[in-house]
Amino acid sequence: MQGVLEQNGWNCAESVELNVGTGVLRSRENLFTEGEIGDIGKPFGESLSSIASIRYTAVNRQRATASSLERFLQDAEGLFRLLRNESMPLKMAQLRRTTQFSIGEIKRNKDLLGAKITATQREYTFKKAELDRMESAAITEMILEDSEYQRLVGERL
Template sequence: MAHSSADRRRVFLAYRTVFTGPHAQIRKSKKVREVIEQHKGSFQPLLKDFGFDKVADIIKTLLDQRVFESELKAKIAFPELFQTSPARDVQRNESENDAARSVAEAVEELESASEPSEPAAKIALSLYPSYLPYKTQHLILTVAQRQLEECCFDFAAKWLPSLLEEYKWDCAEAVELTKWTRTLAKRCDKVPASAIDSGSETPLKEVFFSTNVLRHTAVHRLPTTARGIHKMIQSASRLAQTLGDHSRAAELENLHLEIGSRIRDMELNKNFLENRLDEQLHAISEQRAELDRKEREAIATMLQEDQENKLLIGSFLEDAVGTTFGRPDETGPMESTSVVNGAHESDGNDGDEHENVAARGLL
């Protein structure tokens, strides 16, 4: 059964986060339905609108076309999701940079022991930069912080046991991350060269201190962008790798890749929503222009008809005046017809009176 592009796009955007990794390789209808059933609670509105069977059918088609597993095929199937304008790109980069600067300034204030200022609220028709729910951000950063503190403790236990004895640090929780990195950075020259994995091109000092922002953001509850979190986890993975903790480095790298994938899912959805808004605003602008034209036309019609009515009323009153008082001639003032007629009648009466007087005289 053929489905509209809009329906296929809606299902793709919703289930892209589900049918990823191994799930993107599913081809059997039964397994597809099982996965949909497992995540039923998260997509109730969609399932209510389309029905379970229609959603399953669309997902099966998209899986067969490898749209979930290949971004190239997704671009071919839904090019509108990947389209963006240069103006939008500039706006998004600026918003991301502004957010990054705000976090950096807050961290600097924290490190200088001053109270961080509240970031200025911005209202704009943009869904960027992308943010994760704060609960999710805090979970990711606190887990990464704990992993790094354990990594540092294990490194010290193996290569710098005297350090632990000197300060009586008997567990990873005894020292916060920034103190671990600062202490280990000073003691690196006291461990064998083989203890440090120097495969990274990033300077060793930067590797140690790049995780400070992770600790400050987690401890001081600083909301940061999804891309900012992505970068922090990358720094965490690099530090674990440098300290030779390949197991934790791999786990953190997997988390880094997962966050990157989810950010991409978010941005695809944001692209669609912003593009749709642009289309809606364009249509609204055209409707507004049409309404403005109709408004001007209605006002002009009202004024014109009022003028016509005024002239009509004027002509009626002029006729009434002419009927009542007579119309003005071309040379003199207007005279009342009743006055003129009265004058004629008076002249006739005067003639009759003269005739009567003459007759009485003869008598």
């Protein structure tokens, strides 16, 4: 691929935008063996589209879900393996594991907060029912007192 870099005036692979680089790779799929393409874990074109969407997501500042972030990291890891970069797949795998751990912590915290809010809502439902019962009893008592008062006033008149 060195010739492609020189032909386009790129001094290194990192200077190629992802969406352009994926187009270059797509047009040179024949440079890779079936085994190398199989190692990326998904069809070649699908993997390259995912790689291009990494750039799109970053440039357009789109929100990335936890699952899309994990997919991006897996696809980047596969791309580095495909490009025969020996150190980056290990770094990407480590980054992916760290990210998975962080996402797991976020999910556990969210689940804990969800359980807390459910318990709080249940507690307030019981308290509200008790307040409703007390209000109903107070109204009934006031109606009875009013009836008794009206009876007494009626007798006096």
